[in-house]
Every structure is written in structure tokens, then in C-alpha cells.
Amino acid sequence: MEKIRIAKVVLPIVLLGILLVYPLVETSQYYQHIMVMTLMAAVMASSWNIIGGYAGYTSLGHAAFFGLGGYLVAWTHNEYGWHPFVSTWFLALVVAGVALAVGWIALRTQGSAFVVVTIAVIFIFRLLALNLSAITNGAQGLTQPRPGWGGVQWSPELMKVPFHYIMLLLLCLTIYSSWRIRQSKFGMGLIAIREDEGKAEAVGIDTMLYKVLAFGISAYFIGVAGGIYSYFFTYIDPGFVFDIFVSVTMVLIAILGGRGTLWGPVLGAFIMQPLANWVVSEFGGTQIHLTVFGGILLFVMLFMPQGILPALNEFLMRWNSKTRSASAN
Amino acid sequence: MTIPSFHLFIQTLILGVLVGGVYALMSSGLTLIFGVMRVINVAHGAILILGAFITYVLFQNFQIDPIVSIVITMPLLFGVGWLIQRYILSRIESPEQTSVLVTFALALIMEGILGAIFHTTIRSVKPDYATDAIILASYRFPVTRLMGFASALIVILCLNLILYYTNIGRAIRATMQDPRAAQLVGINVSKISAFAFALGVSTAAAGGSLLSMIYSFNPSSQTDWIAKTLSIIVLGGMGSLPGALVAALILGVMEQLTAIMITLYWSPIVFYFFLFITLIIRPQGLMGEIIREKG
Amino acid sequence: MLITENITKSFGGIKAVDACSIEVKQGSITGLIGPNGSGKTTLFNIITGFYQPDAGSIHFNQQPIQGLKPSRICHKGIGRTFQITRLFWKMTVLENLIVPVKQIGWRTLLSQGVKKHEEEHAMELLDWVGLSQYRDTEVRKLSFGQQKLIELIAVLMSDPELILLDEPAGGVNPVMIEKMMEMVEDLNRQGKTFLLVEHNMRLVMELCQHIIVLDHGQKIAEGIPSEVQQNPLVLEAYLGSTQNVNAGA
Numbered sequence: 001m002e003k004i005r006i007a008k009v010v011l012p013i014v015l016l017g018i019l020l021v022y023p024l025v026e027t028s029q030y031y032q033h034i035m036v037m038t039l040m041a042a043v044m045a046s047s048w049n050i051i052g053g054y055a056g057y058t059s060l061g062h063a064a065f066f067g068l069g070g071y072l073v074a075w076t077h078n079e080y081g082w083h084p085f086v087s088t089w090f091l092a093l094v095v096a097g098v099a100l101a102v103g104w105i106a107l108r109t110q111g112s113a114f115v116v117v118t119i120a121v122i123f124i125f126r127l128l129a130l131n132l133s134a135i136t137n138g139a140q141g142l143t144q145p146r147p148g149w150g151g152v153q154w155s156p157e158l159m160k161v162p163f164h165y166i167m168l169l170l171l172c173l174t175i176y177s178s179w180r181i182r183q184s185k186f187g188m189g190l191i192a193i194r195e196d197e198g199k200a201e202a203v204g205i206d207t208m209l210y211k212v213l214a215f216g217i218s219a220y221f222i223g224v225a226g227g228i229y230s231y232f233f234t235y236i237d238p239g240f241v242f243d244i245f246v247s248v249t250m251v252l253i254a255i256l257g258g259r260g261t262l263w264g265p266v267l268g269a270f271i272m273q274p275l276a277n278w279v280v281s282e283f284g285g286t287q288i289h290l291t292v293f294g295g296i297l298l299f300v301m302l303f304m305p306q307g308i309l310p311a312l313n314e315f316l317m318r319w320n321s322k323t324r325s326a327s328a329n
Numbered sequence: 330m331t332i333p334s335f336h337l338f339i340q341t342l343i344l345g346v347l348v349g350g351v352y353a354l355m356s357s358g359l360t361l362i363f364g365v366m367r368v369i370n371v372a373h374g375a376i377l378i379l380g381a382f383i384t385y386v387l388f389q390n391f392q393i394d395p396i397v398s399i400v401i402t403m404p405l406l407f408g409v410g411w412l413i414q415r416y417i418l419s420r421i422e423s424p425e426q427t428s429v430l431v432t433f434a435l436a437l438i439m440e441g442i443l444g445a446i447f448h449t450t451i452r453s454v455k456p457d458y459a460t461d462a463i464i465l466a467s468y469r470f471p472v473t474r475l476m477g478f479a480s481a482l483i484v485i486l487c488l489n490l491i492l493y494y495t496n497i498g499r500a501i502r503a504t505m506q507d508p509r510a511a512q513l514v515g516i517n518v519s520k521i522s523a524f525a526f527a528l529g530v531s532t533a534a535a536g537g538s539l540l541s542m543i544y545s546f547n548p549s550s551q552t553d554w555i556a557k558t559l560s561i562i563v564l565g566g567m568g569s570l571p572g573a574l575v576a577a578l579i580l581g582v583m584e585q586l587t588a589i590m591i592t593l594y595w596s597p598i599v600f601y602f603f604l605f606i607t608l609i610i611r612p613q614g615l616m617g618e619i620i621r622e623k624g
Numbered sequence: 625m626l627i628t629e630n631i632t633k634s635f636g637g638i639k640a641v642d643a644c645s646i647e648v649k650q651g652s653i654t655g656l657i658g659p660n661g662s663g664k665t666t667l668f669n670i671i672t673g674f675y676q677p678d679a680g681s682i683h684f685n686q687q688p689i690q691g692l693k694p695s696r697i698c699h700k701g702i703g704r705t706f707q708i709t710r711l712f713w714k715m716t717v718l719e720n721l722i723v724p725v726k727q728i729g730w731r732t733l734l735s736q737g738v739k740k741h742e743e744e745h746a747m748e749l750l751d752w753v754g755l756s757q758y759r760d761t762e763v764r765k766l767s768f769g770q771q772k773l774i775e776l777i778a779v780l781m782s783d784p785e786l787i788l789l790d791e792p793a794g795g796v797n798p799v800m801i802e803k804m805m806e807m808v809e810d811l812n813r814q815g816k817t818f819l820l821v822e823h824n825m826r827l828v829m830e831l832c833q834h835i836i837v838l839d840h841g842q843k844i845a846e847g848i849p850s851e852v853q854q855n856p857l858v859l860e861a862y863l864g865s866t867q868n869v870n871a872g873a
Contacts, residue, residue, distance in 0.1 A: 058430065109608050112369040113567075115429045116559050117608055119371075120601045123556050127601070131594050185725070192723045195712040202672065202706075203724035204698035204782055244552055248433065255430075287444025287548060294437030301431045302420050 004316060012175075012263070019168050023161045032160040036232065038273040039167040040225050045253040045265030046174045047221035051214045052251060053260035054187060056194030057107070060247045061118030064102075064125040065219040067241030069095045069226030074142040074236050075135065083149065085166055088227030095223030096216045103215030107208060110197070119244060126242035141237025144230065163232050170228070171266075174221040179262055181217070190214055194260070222250075245290070249276070252297045258309030267308060272296075333589050340468050341585045347474040349581025351543065353574045354481035355536035355554070356561040357488060358529030364505040364568030365525040368418065368428040374555030375436040375443075376530050380406060380537020381454075381546050382443055388454045388541075395454050395542045396480050402534040403484075410530025414523040436551060443548040453545040477539040484535045485574070491528070492570075501525050505568060553597070560600035564607050566617020575615060576603075625650035625817055626671070626702075626786055631680035631690075633663075633670055633841075640666040642841035643680070648786065653808060653818040655832035657825075657852075659862055663841040664821040665707055668788055672704050673697040684786070699726070703784030705775050707791050707821075713764040717755065717774055720763055721746035724782045742781075749777040753807070769800040776807070787811070789820040793827050805831050829853065837861070 019039070023032055044066065051057050072091040076082045106117045129136045136142065147162070148154050154162065181187040189210045192200040201207045230236040253272045258264025279289045304311055333341065359373045370376075380402045387393040387401065413435065421427050461472040492498035503511040504521050512518050540546065540554075561580055565572030580600060588596040607614055626648040633641040641663040648654045656664050669675045671682060673694035682690040689697055712720050722738050750756040753773045758766060763774055772792065779787060789808075793801045801824070808818055808831060822828050828835065829849045837845040837852060839861040845852055852858055 060429075060433075105605065105609060109612065112367075112429045113563070113608065113612070115371075116369060116563070117604070120556060120560070120604050123553075124598070124601050127595070127598055188719070188723055189725070191715075192712055195714060196710060198674070198694075199706075199710045199712065200723070201694040202674075202698060202704060202710075203778065204695050205723070205725055206693065206695040208693075245437075248437070251430070283445075287441045287449070289441065290437045290444065291441025294434040294439075294441060297437065298417070298431060298434035301427050301434060302417070305422075305427060 004313075016172070023164045027157075029157070029160055032164060034274060034277050036160055036163045036167050037277070038269055039164070039171050040229065041250065041253055041273045042266045042269035043167065043171050043174050043225045044222050044250040045257070045269055046171070046178055047218050047225075048250045049254050049259060049261075049265045050178060050181060050190075050218040051211070052218075053254055053265070054182065054190040054194065055211055055214050056260075057110075057211065057215075058115050058251065059106075059118040059215070059218075060115055060244060060251065061102075061106070061121035062219065062222050062250060063241060063243055063246035064122045065095050065099055065222045066226035066229070066246060067125060067129070067236070067238070068098060069223030070230035070236045070241055071129065071136060071142065072223075073227035074144050074230045077144050077231070078142065084144070084227055084231035085149075085162070088224050088231075091227055092220050092223030095226075096220040099219030099223075100212055100216035103212045104208075107211045107215060118247075122242050122244055122247065126238045129238035129242060136238070139237060139239070141235060141240065142230070144234045146234060147231060163228065166228060167225075170221065170224055175262065175266070177217070177221070181214075182262060186210065186213070191260075245293075248293070248297070252293065252300070255305070255307055256296070256300050258307030258311075261307070261309045264307050264309040271308075330590050336467070337589060338586075341589050342582055343468055343470065344474065345582030345585035346578055347470070347478040347581075348543065348585070349578035350478040350481040351474075351536065351539050352557070352561055352581050353577035354484055354532060354539065356558045356565070356573045356577055357485060357570055358532035358536070359558050360562040360565065360568055360570060360573045361488075361501075361532075362526055362529040363562065364570075365501055366418075366428075366522050368432070368526075369559070369567075370526075370529070371429055371432040371555055372413075372436040372439065373432075373529075373533055373558055374551035374553070375439040376406060376410075376533040377537040377540055377554050377558075378443065378546055378548060378551040379439055380534040381541035382447060382452075382537075382548075383534075384538040384541040385452055385454050388456070394456055395538050396476055399480065399484070399535045399538045402538050403531040406534035407527045407531035410527035411523055413530070414526040418526065419519060419523070436555070440548045440551055447548060449547050449549065451545045451547045452541075454541040456542060459542065473542050477543055480535070480539060484532060488528070488532060489570070497521070497524060501528075557597075557600050560604040562614075564603045564614055566614030569614070569616040572614055572616030626682070626684050626819070628667070628671065628682045629680055631667065631670055631677045631682065633666055633675060633677050639841050641670065641677070644838070644841065644843055645680075646836050646843060646846075648817060648819050649834065650785075650817055651812070651815065652834055653812050653820070653832050655828040655835040655849075656819060656821045656838065657823070657828055657835060658838035658844075661840075662838040662861075664838055665790060666841075667838070668704065668790055668821060671697075672702060672788065695725075698724075698782060698784070701783075701785040702788065703779035703782060703786070704788035705772075705779060705790055705792060707794065709768070709771050709775050711763045711771060711775055711778070714762060716760050717750070717763055717766070718743070718746055718759045720774060721749065721778050721781050724778055726782045745781065749780055753777060753803075769796050772796060772800075773804075776804070780811075784816070786817045786819065789818060789822075791821055791823065793822055793824040801827060 022035060026032060048059065048062050051059055069088065069092050072094060073084045073088050076087055076091065077084055102121055106114060106121065109117050130138055146153050147159060189200065189205045192205060193207050193210060197207055226241065253268035254265040256272060257266065257268025276289070279292050283289055355377060359370060362368055362370045383402050383405065384395045384398045387398045388395060417431065418428065421431055458472040463470045463472065463475065492502055500511065500516045500521050501524070503514070503516060504518055508518050561576045562573050564580065565576030580603060583599045584596045587599050629645050631641055631644045632639065644663065644667060656667070658664055666675065670677050673692050673696070677690055680690065681688055684700060684702060687700065689700060712723060715723070722742055747756060747759070750759060755770060755773060758770070763771060766774065776792070792804055805827060812818060832849060835846060835849055835852045836843060837858050844857045844861060845855045
């Protein structure tokens with residue numbers, strides 16, 4: 001048990017160390033790119049985890065906030081010259097605000113009805129993005145200038161490096177927030193809501209308030225990620241971001257790693273993102289990557305719905321008690 | 330916003346009702362499955378598209394009329410639905426929570442396979458009468474829509490006959506009302522669920538066949554269709570078949586009116602709008618049961 | 625302390641509660657009895673905010689509470705237990721005691737999950753019922769009777785003035801019932817008011833100072849135990865249905 005506790009502290013530090021030096025060691029742009037995407041996937045899954053894992057409300061609509069962040073950043077960059085690395089942190093507050101409003105409506109429903117409503121949110125956003133073309137440029141989307149700073153473009157070899165570090169910063173912030181929430185009364189309340197919402201309400205937890213807050217907070221980090229993403233690809237269009245698949249990916253990652261745990265989503269991201277990259281590069285022309293994702297999701301939901309980390313935890317605990325009783329004999 | 334002339338208004342109503350009938354067929358399976366199993370089958374849109382593609386293949390290669398192909402798609406997908414329920418859905422522990430993700434996984438799997446086979450090319454089925462219309466009192470009744478409406482009504486009628494005049498139908502209705510009571514009177518709820526799921530899927534197959542000649546589609550259309558059919562059953566009341574019919578007609582008409590009065594591109598918003606409004610103001614929809622809050 | 629006036633609630637055509645007006649006096653232990661289906665739990669659910677009444681009003685300490693959310697009603701000082709014990713099964717005993725929230729404040733939300741004084745209060749209550757050794761055990765691993773006790777003391781954590789108990793003796797062995805009765809009397813002496821729904825007649829007759837009888841959603845009788853026991857309307861309501869009343873058990 002002690003070993004597990006030590007591992008819980010040491011492993012993240014080791015991971016952080018590796019991630020800090022990664023772009024300096026791994027100079028291949030291709031692998032730097034994958035790492036940026038992996039970090040982003042970890043951010044999105046961990047953020048989603050706040051409403052989907054702690055509170056147990058499976059939202060398939062968070063892609064809407066991802067896209068909204070991306071569009072806000074792209075638009076303000078083109079209109080006012082705001083640099084995404086700065087603006088995204090503030091614009092994501094707008095995204096969170098929108099999420100609070102959306103959540104206030106959507107969270108009146110529960111269970112499968114809630115999932116349905118969140119899917120509808122993505123459709124509405126996509127429809128808006130397609131049709132309000134005066135602002136969003138419709139189906140053609142928005143492009144941004146090539147990444148740089150202060151008017152100087154970054155050289156192609158080093159292009160990915162700043163993105164790596166800002167994504168790493170975002171991930172650290174997300175994990176820290178997730179951790180603080182978990183430790184707080186707010187977090188306990190969310191978990192109580194997940195366990196038995198009626199009972200939680202009966203013992204004095206204002207479930208609507210807690211849920212809406214969690215929904216809004218979970219949208220913030222995803223919004224930041226979306227903003228950085230639109231700059232990373234210098235391009236954003238409605239189909240790109242307002243896609244259920246984007247939501248499903250972050251949900252799958254969180255569930256695979258362990259929904260409701262702190263590190264599960266991160267673990268899930270480090271497994272799924274490289275895998276996803278490989279699948280798309282192998283079979284990208286066809287749509288078969290959808291089938292692979294669907295297959296993995298199906299497998300996880302049927303055979304290990306609690307995810308890897310909790311399963312691992314259980315295994316270790318059982319192994320621990322076995323060795324202890326063995327040594328006692 | 331353009332106010333239509335009286336003639337255009339009536340014409341739009343006609344089109345709306347005709348297409349509403351097909352929508353009703355498409356949604357009835359979804360609401361049936363929910364009523365019996367309390368599962369929202371998010372793969373429903375994918376089933377519709379699968380039915381559409383099968384119809385397409387039958388038409389392209391064997392010149393089988395899309396309406397005739399219903400005779401093939403329904404039993405075929407009945408079998409598929411039965412298999413899905415028997416070997417996948419029955420394994421789920423807490424169906425209400427996890428079924429959405431499981432059925433969504435199935436939808437992804439299907440979309441991927443269809444995409445691999447058919448690519449993203451947009452397709453539609455164009456029988457000889459595709460552009461024909463019957464003119465009655467100066468109003469256009471497109472043949473495809475008319476045949477679609479008629480076929481939809483026939484299938485819905487058959488569904489009702491099964492539900493109200495057969496033993497198994499009665500068992501389904503009993504399970505919809507109270508699964509535990511149904512078990513107590515000797516109904517094998519898991520077999521009934523399998524049958525109901527398969528039945529729901531097969532009506533979607535029929536809907537897909539009709540879809541193929543009225544709309545254009547490709548594998549990724551499935552997400553649009555699940556959004557539409559879900560909106561319909563929510564408005565009608567989840568688990569209520571008559572509700573689905575009424576809601577389908579309403580939404581069919583509203584969609585056409587929006588297309589005429591605003592633009593075609595905004596017309597999908599009708600569905601999402603009603604979905605939201607219903608869930609906020611009257612969650613049980615027009616004809617659904619109030620789900621008692623667990624105190 | 626608690627007054628309901630003409631509370632009515634129907635479910636799809638059936639009147640579960642029909643123009644029900646009851647009063648619970650401060651400091652009392654009031655019993656709410658009646659055959660199955662007479663509307664007792666529905667009334668509880670309405671009082672605690674889980675159902676909205678179709679008509680009528682409820683006042684708690686002269687403040688109207690009908691239509692409020694259950695969490696608001698909890699903060700006003702009403703606590704309840706459930707007919708079928710409801711706990712956060714995967715949480716530990718201690719966590720179940722800490723989760724109840726006495727009031728809402730932004731600082732409270734972000735603050736540390738388990739505070740020192742809360743932990744002390746929880747341990748006090750656990751000691752009182754003799755379950756402190758189970759502090760870190762998941763509640764689902766406890767016995768049924770222990771779970772019922774935990775549910776009861778968890779309610780006490782938010783220090784309610786009025787406590788609604790829904791069939792506290794349901795499925796519990798006689799020794800435990802004795803213990804629960806002592807606890808209720810103890811708490812009552814300390815100033816807590818009780819309204820309890822119960823089928824165990826002995827418990828009701830011994831514990832309650834005032835009894836209200838419901839049948840088919842309406843109040844048909846009330847008074848002190850001895851009066852109610854002999855009231856012909858009450859006897860008819862119980863014996864007329866297929867209920868067996870354990871008058872002496």
C-alpha cells in the first residue's frame with residue numbers, strides 16, 4: 001500500500017520531467033506533433049472528467065466548447081491581432097460562460113436524455129458555425145497566420161516546440177484543478193451526485209448548482225485547448241471541430257484510463273492518441289478508424305467499464321493482500 | 330423571413346405531412362426500443378443508413394425498387410438487431426447509463442465499415458418515378474414522397490397489428506408498462522426485449538429504404554438522422570408510439586415551413602429547438618409518461 | 625413547527641394525497657400511520673421537496689416551504705431518512721457522514737473535503753452508536769441494521785430541527801429497534817422534533833406522543849395513542865384492507 005502511495009507521487013514527477021525535456025531530445029517533428037496531440041487529448045479527457053467522471057454525467061457535447069474556443073481565438077487573432085497563446089486563456093472564460101448557460105438547460109435532464117441533449121448541442125453549434133458565415137466564414141472556416149511571435153514566424157524545425165510547452169502548462173493546470181476539486185467539498189459533492197443524486201439533494205447538496213459549475217469548469221480547459229489547436233493547425237472549420245467524434249474520443253480516453261480518477265484520463269490519452277495516429281496513418285483514407293474506435297469503446301464498455309487504473313488498483317490490492325497473507329504464513 | 334402565399338403554404342403542408350409519415354416510421358422503432366428496454370439506441374441513425382445502403386445496392390445491382398426492397402431489408406436487419414441485443418446489449422449491467430455509449434460504439438463501427446466500403450460519396454436511389462408527381466387541385470404530390478408515406482403507414486399499421494393483436498405484442502406492451510409486473514405474470518422479459526429491439530431495428534430498416542429515395546446520404550449522415558429521430562421521440566414522448574407519429578408530423582411540417590420561410594440551411598434547427606424546449610418545459614413530451622422522480 | 629394545509633398530489637388520476645392538513649408540534653415525536661398506499665411516504669416526499677404538491681401549502685417555523693428544492697429544505701432544518709435505506713454505498717462510513725452539507729458558501733465549496741471539526745463531530749456520533757471501528761469501511765459492507773444506524777446519524781450531521789423517519793424499524797431486529805427508540809427519545813430530550821412513518825404499532829404506540837392516521841391520502845384520525853388505537857375509523861382502515869396489523873408485536 002505504501003508503495004502505491006509513493007508511486008502516485010513519484011510517477012507523475014518522472015512523467016513531468018520526461019515531458020519537460022522531450023522536445024529537446026526528440027527532434028523529429030512528426031513525434032513532437034504526436035506528443036502535442038497526446039497532451040491535448042490528456043487535457044480534454046481530464047477536463048471532461050470533472051463532469052463526466054466525478055459527477056457521472058456523460059456529456060458527448062464538449063466538442064462544442066473545443067470548437068468554440070478555437071473559433072474565438074481564430075477570429076480575435078484575425079480581427080484584432082490577439083496572439084492565441086495569450087488570448088486563449090481569457091477567451092476560454094467566455095467558453096466557460098457559454099457552458100454554464102448550456103449546462104443550466106441541459107442538466108435538467110438525466111441519464112440517457114442528458115447524453116442526447118449534449119449531442120444536440122454540437123449540432124446546434126455546427127449549424128450556427130455553418131450559417132453565420134459573416135463571422136465564421138461558413139463551411140470554409142477560418143485560417144490564421146503561421147505561428148510565430150511579435151511578427152516573426154517560428155522556423156519550421158522549431159515550430160512545434162512552443163506548442164508542446166504551452167500544452168504541457170495547460171495539462172499541469174488541468175490536473176492541478178482536477179486534483180483540487182477532488183479534494184474539496186465540491187468534489188465530494190460531485191461524487192455524491194454520481195453515486196445517488198436524490199440522496200445528495202436530500203442531504204443538502206444543491207445538485208443543480210454543483211452540476212452546472214462542474215459543467216462550466218470542465219469546458220474551460222477544453223476551450224483553451226481548442227484555441228491552441230486552431231493556431232496549431234492554422235485552420236478551423238465547422239466539420240473539423242463540431243463533430244461528435246471529437247467528443248467521443250475524449251470520453252473514450254477518459255473511460256479507458258479510468259473515469260472518475262485523477263490520472264486515468266492522462267493514461268488513456270497516452271495509450272489512445274499514439275494508437276489513433278497509427279490507425280489513421282495506416283487506414284486513414286477509408287473511414288475504418290471509426291470502426292476501430294467503436295470497437296475499442298465497445299470492448300471497454302462491455303468488459304472493463306471502470307477503466308484501466310481502477311482495475312489495476314484492484315489487482316494490486318488483491319496481489320498485496322495475497323503476498324501479505326503468504327508471508328504471514 | 331418570407332411569408333409564403335396560400336398556395337405555397339398548403340403545398341408545404343402537404344410535403345411536410347408526407348415526409349412526416351416517413352419520419353414517423355423511422356422513429357417508431359426508436360421509441361419502441363426505449364419503451365421496452367429504457368435504452369436510447371444511438372445506433373438508430375446508423376441502422377437507417379445501413380438500410381439505405383442495402384437498398385441502394387439492391388437497386389444498383391438488381392434494379393429492385395426501393396419500396397419492394399423493404400421486404401428484404403426488414404427481415405435482414407431484424408436478424409441483425411436480434412443478434413446485437415442477444416450478444417451485446419444483454420451483457421450490459423446498468424443499461425440506462427452505459428447503453429448510450431455502447432450503442433454509439435456500434436454506430437461508429439457501422440459507419441466505419443460503410444465508409445470503408447462505400448466511401449464518403451453522396452448517394453441516393455433514383456427509381457424511374459423519382460421526379461414524377463401527381464397533381465391534384467394544382468398541388469404537387471411527388472410520387473416518391475407519396476409512396477413513401479403510404480409504405481410508412483402500412484408498416485406502422487403492421488407494427489400496431491403486431492402490438493395489439495398478437496400475444497407477443499401484448500407481452501411487449503406489458504413490458505413497456507412495467508417490466509417487473511410483466512415478469513411476475515410469466516413474461517420472459519429478456520426474450521421480449523430481444524424481440525422488441527429486433528422489431529425496432531427492422532422498422533428502421535424500412536425507414537432506411539424509404540430514406541434512400543427521398544434523401545441523399547452517405548455514411549456520416551447517420552449522425553444527422555439520429556439527431557432528427559431523437560428529437561421526434563422526445564417531442565412525442567419517449568416510449569409512446571402514437572406520440573412519435575404526432576411529433577413526426579409536426580416536425581415534418583415545421584421543417585418544410587422553415588425551409589420555405591427562412592432557408593433550407595436553417596431547417597434542421599427546428600428539430601434541435603423542439604428537443605431543447607420539450608426537455609425544459611415538458612420533459613415527458615406530448616404523450617409520454619411522467620417518469621417519477623425517485624424521492 | 626410544521627403545518628401542512630390541504631396538500632393534494634395526484635399521479636395520473638390517482639390522488640395519493642387528498643387535501644391533507646397535518647401539524648407537527650415542536651419538540652414532539654409524532655407518528656404518521658395508515659395502511660399501505662395511504663400516502664404517508666408521498667407526504668414525506670412532498671414535505672421534503674421531492675414532489676411538488678398540486679395544491680396546498682406547507683409552513684415550517686412560519687416559513688413557506690412548498691416548492692423549494694430538497695437541498696434548500698434540508699438547510700432550513702429538516703432531515704429525513706428513506707424507507708429503503710439510501711447511502712452512498714461505495715463511500716466509507718466517515719465519508720457518508722461528512723458529505724451532508726449544512727449550508728452553502730463559496731468558501732465552503734472550495735475548502736478542504738474533510739475538516740477537523742467535522743471529523744470530530746462524525747466520530748462523536750459514531751461513538752454514540754458504537755460503530756466507530758467502521759469509520760473507514762465502505763458502507764455497503766456493513767450489515768443492514770448498521771446501515772440504518774449510519775443513515776440516521778448522517779442526518780444528524782447537519783443538525784436538523786425536525787427529523788422525518790420513514791419506517792425506521794423496517795426489517796430491523798428487535799434489539800436494534802429498542803436501540804433506535806432510545807436514540808429517538810434521547811434526541812427528543814435534546815430538543816429535536818420527530819415525524820415518523822411506521823408500521824410497527826408497538827413502536828408507534830410507545831414512542832409517539834401524537835399520532836396522525838392517513839387512509840387513501842386523507843387524514844382520518846389523530847390524537848394520543850390510546851385514542852387512536854380505539855378509533856373505529858382507524859380499525860376499519862387497517863382491518864378492512866388486506867393488511868395485518870401487529871397490534872401487539
